[in-house]
Amino acid sequence: MTIVAYTCIFYFGAIFGSFFSVLGTRIPVKENFTTTRSHCTHCQHTLQTKDLFPIVSYVCHRGKCAYCAAKIDVLYPTSEIISGCLACLLYYFYATDLLQLVALAFLFSLLLIIAIADYLYLLIPDRFQLLLLIGVVFRQMTLPFTDWPTAFISSLAIFSLLFFTSLALPDGIGGGDVKLLSILSLAFGLEPTLFIILLASFSAGFYFLHSYLTKNCSLRRRLPFGPFLAASAVVVHFAQMLSAR
Numbered sequence: 570m571t572i573v574a575y576t577c578i579f580y581f582g583a584i585f586g587s588f589f590s591v592l593g594t595r596i597p598v599k600e601n602f603t604t605t606r607s608h609c610t611h612c613q614h615t616l617q618t619k620d621l622f623p624i625v626s627y628v629c630h631r632g633k634c635a636y637c638a639a640k641i642d643v644l645y646p647t648s649e650i651i652s653g654c655l656a657c658l659l660y661y662f663y664a665t666d667l668l669q670l671v672a673l674a675f676l677f678s679l680l681l682i683i684a685i686a687d688y689l690y691l692l693i694p695d696r697f698q699l700l701l702l703i704g705v706v707f708r709q710m711t712l713p714f715t716d717w718p719t720a721f722i723s724s725l726a727i728f729s730l731l732f733f734t735s736l737a738l739p740d741g742i743g744g745g746d747v748k749l750l751s752i753l754s755l756a757f758g759l760e761p762t763l764f765i766i767l768l769a770s771f772s773a774g775f776y777f778l779h780s781y782l783t784k785n786c787s788l789r790r791r792l793p794f795g796p797f798l799a800a801s802a803v804v805v806h807f808a809q810m811l812s813a814r
């Protein structure tokens with residue numbers, strides 16, 4: 570029964586992940602996501618219902634468009650799988666606390682959309698950052714206690730540190746990443762945020778090295794840091810949950 574329940578929750582999360590892909594790919598380029606039907610970005614063919622089943626359609630079509638056989642970006646099934654896994658984790662940890670479940674589902678969904686947007690366009694739209702800020706404040710208000718002065722000082726310290734780093738190293742961290750980490754530090758505090766930066770830097774470094782060694786990218790290529798920051802924030806959150814048990 571538990572396996573059936575988690576399979577349903579996973580697929581429910583994957584359906585949302587498919588929608589988050591649409592938001593992350595369309596909003597940054599100001600494409601309407603409510604009226605424009607899903608289509609192949611290569612041949613522009615409108616996708617039918619049978620083409621829209623998360624993960625299943627990708628596997629059945631072997632990762633290719635059913636109409637022009639163009640390769641579908643692995644980003645789409647990946648975001649569906651990640652969203653499905655997050656849904657299972659949230660249910661596992663917060664099934665008895667609906668308010669926390671909703672607040673964290675909103676935050677993690679936004680982090681996934683931000684990761685997709687940054688991966689595709691190397692930018693994190695301000696409207697996503699604003700929603701994330703609202704989500705973080707809402708989530709902190711649902712907790713039994715939040716030390717707001719410490720949270721603000723942590724956020725200010727992270728912002729100052731990264732802002733001056735970005736001035737000194739213009740090709741290093743981007744403005745969107747500075748804002749993202751300043752917002753996240755409101756929820757995480759100073760030390761866990763520094764750990765998020767460290768974890769993201771290591772994983773981005775390994776990814777870059779792997780891409781370079783397999784000759785998929787040059788040394789001059791800019792790397793999106795947002796996906797690594799978002800993933801590291803989620804990892805640190807659940808690590809904190811496990812260590813608190």
Ligand SMILES: [Zn+2]
Pocket residue numbers: 609610611612613614634635636637638639
């Ligand atoms: Zn196509």
